[in-house]
Amino acid sequence: MDSTVRLSDVAKRAAVGVGTVSRVLNGSANVSAATRQKVLHAIAELGYVPNLVARSLAANRTGLIAAIIPVIGNTQHSEVIQGMTDVLHAHGMNLMIGASGYSDQVELQVIEAFLARRPDAIYVTGVRHSEAVRSTLQRSGIPVVEGSNLTDRPIDTVVGYSNFNASVDLTRLLINRGYRRIWYVTVTRDFDDRIDDRLEGFRSAVSTGLELKTDVIRCENSFDGGAEAVRLAMASNVGVEAMIFATDVMAVGGLLECQRRGINVPARLAIAGFDDLTIAASINPSLTTIKVDRVDLGRKAAEIIVNRLQGNDHSSRIVDVGFQVVERDSTRRP
């Protein structure tokens, strides 16, 4: 454990060359069992801990993966990170994390800071990035994994699900349940392709239904924002029957506002969300939403990275982890 012990000390102690110690450390086959034992012994006696910084420089490989998500203190994105660390840790790799704050500029800054540390690969949230980000990432020469959405033109590899399709399916579910006057509530913020695609999915799904009466409004992505949206819907005189929220946070906020105002959900107003936060299944009534296994998405992203780094490059450039429309009570017509 004493960090002043170097590889050369181990070599001396075991009476072998430094190359040999390095070989046993890296599991090279070309070491006799006897020598290996001697070295292992010396390592244990000295409490030697390899200096991974020196290894990184010499081997031109750090074992560090960089990941960028919009905000860290946010379950949806942190769950992906949890999944990534799970598999990376199992492979002796570690994760550096950074937040873009939903900003183009910050994203670029964070990426540049990361690249200076020579990560072996990088994960970025989303599939639409500024040109600067795209080219920086491309020129980096390391595997790039984009996540949490899908695109047919990834920078390198993408692992996610189609926010567009999910939104289409969710909207169609409501239409099939008989709802005709539907409001869609999206977020007052740019630079988030998941949110954008969800809105486009809604628009696409309702574009053919001539008998539909729909509208799109924007609110803050918070419980309060969702409550505000419900207030707006109730204040309007168009007789809104259903509201689809771009996020569960807003949907739950809307649902709670309905509780407060005695609006029966779904009898008077149906509500659907997106993300399947844990609360979605527990709230009253339980919330219809889109579910994605985000921890698994993170695991898959890390597995792709590990495979690429080990030279197993047979994996697809586009990995669809799928989604699930979870119908619950908030949209079940009485």
Next chain:
Amino acid sequence: MDSTVRLSDVAKRAAVGVGTVSRVLNGSANVSAATRQKVLHAIAELGYVPNLVARSLAANRTGLIAAIIPVIGNTQHSEVIQGMTDVLHAHGMNLMIGASGYSDQVELQVIEAFLARRPDAIYVTGVRHSEAVRSTLQRSGIPVVEGSNLTDRPIDTVVGYSNFNASVDLTRLLINRGYRRIWYVTVTRDFDDRIDDRLEGFRSAVSTGLELKTDVIRCENSFDGGAEAVRLAMASNVGVEAMIFATDVMAVGGLLECQRRGINVPARLAIAGFDDLTIAASINPSLTTIKVDRVDLGRKAAEIIVNRLQGNDHSSRIVDVGFQVVERDSTRRP
């Protein structure tokens, strides 16, 4: 941006020595304005990006901070990380993150893996660790910051709040509001000193009230667990008047169960939680709980680290960020 450009290339281009380039890179004062300009020019022309791995080895300082939290996909702990990355990024440092999964063993493994990467400092969640962890951390020779709780015997430095005192204050609030038959709901899990201290705080606060009728039960730390606790309380024939949950997750689960069963909160049953999840302020009725600014806690932890690393060692070894008892409707006697 081309990572094949080295510092020596810049030196050649600017017609100066490598030492000089290193000096302007590290902001040394001993460089004339003219030379600095020449170097800056060459850097821009070549698109040079310093190799921080090489710097780390040569300077014996990585600019990497390691942080370990129980689970990453969990707002309470991720918010701390968000705060840390905010200030670290502003200082050109980056964060490696790992999860202990509430396991002694895993915590030690992750710490050892991190130390091999020679971080400049390390943050660990909680203040009670195995002897192996304590001694490993102590021998590491780098600043160690423990967080999210308080202790008078930190490994090195601790920044947090007293879970014990918060629990005492919360319990006393209920007693002052006239509640006498109080159940405390804790978590079925070991190795979490925050949860342990909250329980002890409750015990301490009720130990003197002879007229009190209290009990402690254990449930899973989930919405369902909280609901289960409410069911148990209702099924008992001791006339529980108030329930204090060790976490907001359980408290919210309990509250939702009350909604379902038509149990009036707080008239029939008062409910209090811990953590001030965002939902606590929005749920019906709003939830009395303990609030801590966790993002700020993370910022403070990072500031302590940055200061220590810059040699400003005047900061205290024990930093109390405080907590706030937030009384809301769920405990306000009608």
Next chain:
DNA sequence: CTGAAAGCGCTAACAT
């Protein structure tokens, strides 16, 4: 199968 030697790209004395 093993040892010796040459770097990896940078920083930090040490000269000048």
Next chain:
DNA sequence: ATGTTAGCGCTTTCAG
């Protein structure tokens, strides 16, 4: 103020 040089601790040829 600036150039030169010796490492930082490891991996990886290259011989043998």
